[in-house]
Amino acid sequence: MDNESNNLEKIGFDKWLLERVPAESLEQFEIARVVAVHKDSYTISNGEVEVLSELIGKILFSANSPVEYPAVGDWVLANFYDNNTFAIIHKILPRKSLLKRKTPGKKVDFQLIAANIDVAFIVQSLNENFNLRRLERYLVMANESQIQPIVLLSKSDLLDNEVITGITEDINKIMPNLRVIPFSNKNDSCLDNVKGIMQAGLTYCLLGSSGVGKTTLINNLLGEEKYITKTVSKKESKGKHATTHRQLIKLDSGALVVDTPGMRELGNLSVASGLEETFSDIFELSEKCRFRNCKHVNEKGCAVLNAVEDGQLSAKRYQNYIKMTKESTFNEMSYFEKKKKNKQFGKFVKTVMKHKKSRGY
Numbered sequence: 051m052d053n054e055s056n057n058l059e060k061i062g063f064d065k066w067l068l069e070r071v072p073a074e075s076l077e078q079f080e081i082a083r084v085v086a087v088h089k090d091s092y093t094i095s096n097g098e099v100e101v102l103s104e105l106i107g108k109i110l111f112s113a114n115s116p117v118e119y120p121a122v123g124d125w126v127l128a129n130f131y132d133n134n135t136f137a138i139i140h141k142i143l144p145r146k147s148l149l150k151r152k153t154p155g156k157k158v159d160f161q162l163i164a165a166n167i168d169v170a171f172i173v174q175s176l177n178e179n180f181n182l183r184r185l186e187r188y189l190v191m192a193n194e195s196q197i198q199p200i201v202l203l204s205k206s207d208l209l210d211n212e213v214i215t216g217i218t219e220d221i222n223k224i225m226p227n228l229r230v231i232p233f234s235n236k237n238d239s240c241l242d243n244v245k246g247i248m249q250a251g252l253t254y255c256l257l258g259s260s261g262v263g264k265t266t267l268i269n270n271l272l273g274e275e276k277y278i279t280k281t282v283s284k285k286e287s288k289g290k291h292a293t294t295h296r297q298l299i300k301l302d303s304g305a306l307v308v309d310t311p312g313m314r315e316l317g318n319l320s321v322a323s324g325l326e327e328t329f330s331d332i333f334e335l336s337e338k339c340r341f342r343n344c345k346h347v348n349e350k351g352c353a354v355l356n357a358v359e360d361g362q363l364s365a366k367r368y369q370n371y372i373k374m375t376k377e378s379t380f381n382e383m384s385y386f387e388k389k390k391k392n393k394q395f396g397k398f399v400k401t402v403m404k405h406k407k408s409r410g411y
């Protein structure tokens with residue numbers, strides 16, 4: 051068991067999770083982590099081998115929300131078969147954090163992106179992509195998902211140190227507790243800033259617009275492509291499933307990085323409680339509003355509007371807050387409406403069927 055738990059620790063297992071594994075299930079199952087998600091199967095790792103696995107029918111048939119399926123980074127209880135060439139997932143263990151997003155397009159639904167991420171690197175490039183409002187947006191996402199955000203400012207090789215310090219200070223003026231780290235993919239000493247803060251056994255992800263340097267950073271961190279463990283030999287998996295690239299990557303330092311395709315398009319995520327943490331200054335102000343249900347739009351005695359008026363609160367920050375609150379309410383409402391409609395449709399079908407039966411069709 052010692053050896054086993056050691057292997058698991060190497061891929062991120064910790065005390066928090068151990069406390070959430072029912073003792074009796076350890077006699078029945080092995081603990082493993084989801085390294086990649088395919089169409090109907092999952093690659094899982096026990097820290098020693100990577101194995102293709104499927105969900106037990108019980109989960110498949112009872113699941114009625116995407117949240118009930120495994121995501122990259124999930125910890126699961128599984129049984130390994132046939133000399134560790136195949137496995138069945140029996141249970142998803144409780145999640146420390148969960149990144150999900152609204153499915154692209156008009157459809158209102160959620161997709162899971164990754165689970166059990168400890169730290170989100172929010173990457174913005176210093177030269178052109180840097181934008182406080184966009185930063186707030188990503189911060190809401192991370193806070194909403196219970197993930198610690200750290201800001202990485204890329205392409206530091208393109209600007210003078212004083213300018214970079216100025217930008218860092220601007221961010222910390224609004225958000226004093228936020229860690230901000232300038233770095234460069236082109237300059238090894240600056241790259242060490244990022245490497246230096248990544249801890250063995252913690253799981254990281256990278257969020258940020260296209261072109262800010264995320265791929266280059268991951269390649270730099272990897273040195274060469276090194277995945278969580280060796281992949282199942284091609285021969286063994288041949289014919290059954292094509293080998294796809296791993297989505298949970300282990301670095302030499304022992305830190306883990308999640309890089310799934312969906313991660314790159316996290317732009318339109320629904321947000322709710324993450325707003326409160328990111329805009330804590332506004333929430334504090336709102337306690338002084340005259341009306342308890344103040345929306346801070348045009349109410350009399352609104353402490354938030356007053357703060358904007360006398361310059362204590364940046365008007366742009368306020369506008370971004372209002373915009374994101376509206377989006378969040380809209381997303382939640384449409385999701386709720388859709389669920390309701392589905393339910394009504396379900397009832398309709400049932401009634402029709404009953405009707406048919408009673409008429410002897």
Ligand SMILES: Nc1nc2c(ncn2[C@@H]2O[C@H](COP(=O)(O)OP(=O)(O)OP(=O)(O)O)[C@@H](O)[C@H]2O)c(=O)[nH]1
Pocket residue numbers: 204205206207208233234235236258259260261262263264265266267314
């Ligand atoms: N000067 C400079 N250029 C960089 C740095 N990091 C990345 N670049 C360049 O920026 C461009 C975009 O980098 P990518 O790593 O592909 O950006 P990305 O964030 O992965 O973009 P997507 O894959 O579209 O999400 C490339 O031409 C890189 O060479 C940096 O630190 N300094």
Ligand SMILES: [Zn+2]
Pocket residue numbers: 336339340344345346347349351352353354355
């Ligand atoms: Zn108000």
